[in-house]
Amino acid sequence: MSGNENISCATCHHPAFGTSDGLSLGIGEGGEGLGPKRTPGEGLDRIEKRVPRNAPALWNLGAREVSILMHDGRISIGADYENGFNTPAEEWLPNGLNSLLAAQALFPLTSATEMAGGSEENEVAGAVNDRIDYGWPIVAKRVRTIPTYGAMFVESFDHISAPEEVTITEIANALAAFVGQEFRSNDSALDSHLSGDATLPAAAMNGMELFYGKANCASCHSGPLFTDHQFHALALPAFGPGRTRRFDPMVRDVGRMGESDRLEDAYRFRTPSLRNIALTAPYGHNGAYPTLAAMLRHHADPEQTRASWQRTDAALTPVPWLASIDFVVQSDRLEMARVAASASVDVPRLSEGEIADLIAFLNSLTGQAAADTAFDIPAEVPSGLPVDQP
Incomplete structure (x- = not known):
């Protein structure tokens, strides 16, 4: 899902580090490794700047009482736009997102520092540079054309009958369902x-x-x-x-x-x-x-x-x-x-x-459960890309 296919959501939000990354300011797109051992990369691929803020933890972000996200609250539930959310994408945020968490999941994909990469490095970042929502269809096509993922979306969403119907909306809703369930914590x-x-x-x-x-x-x-x-x-x-x-x-x-x-x-x-x-x-x-x-x-x-x-x-x-x-x-x-x-x-x-x-x-x-870090981290994923392991 990242522009250069070299960083995942878990790189900065890993269970091994409390669903964060153990760093004050993260090493995003272009870096190598995981957690405090992550390095800033080398050569033309090296990072151009640090992630500006600390990676927030993911615990209980799917709770109903959560109506605003990010350190500055720039993603919130609201009626200013038909999509139902107030976000940096304004009216360009897609319709059909079923939660605030789903809306939030889309924005690391648009950040050059976090996941998109530089505008001249890949088609996702180049598209985002033209308009914030232009990169999401490219990411969606990448995901749905992986046969295993395409079949999983058809099985999981009643309104999807073929992989080519999968959009960034279903991908964001799936991510939100995972984060909301996997990182629920109320057994302290x-x-x-x-x-x-x-x-x-x-x-x-x-x-x-x-x-x-x-x-x-x-x-x-x-x-x-x-x-x-x-x-x-x-x-x-x-x-x-x-x-x-x-x-x-x-x-x-x-x-x-x-x-x-x-x-x-x-x-x-x-x-x-x-x-x-x-x-x-x-x-x-x-x-x-x-x-x-x-x-x-x-x-x-x-x-x-x-x-x-x-x-x-x-x-x-x-x-x-x-x-x-x-x-x-x-x-x-x-x-x-x-x-x-x-x-x-x-x-x-x-x-x-x-x-x-x-x-x-x-x-x-x-x-x-959070203290036991008993999370089901897959050894491999359908894309064949490497998986972040502590």
């Missing part, structure tokens, strides 16, 4: 505690009291998925290429404002779900912090932790030809001041003991 220690089948350890119980009390975590991380699905500014240390807008005069990432064009949304990012959070390091929209303890300390004192943050805290694959831009944003005094002033979280100072108890509670949100 906390779930057992709430159902009366088990009792949390004392430290986790203390952490739960802090979470819903003094630490004020539940003001943003609420509900069954431990997220309010809203946007908040944590003023994380800035680095990487940023997700710049066309008219940005510098490398930066303004978060939700890039989608909403509202100044009050500057540097705000979507609240992540905390289910299986212990499996999905590093943390933050750019993966700035390698541990839960470091992320909790930042919530409680953004100014101090940002001042003490070291570049080595970021899990970045060494890429010599990108070294000059990896941290260039930190030399922009005014941008750093704007990021610092944006912090909107309200968490009191926490002792190290309280942080340890909070981590014990967060560990209780790990699902048993």
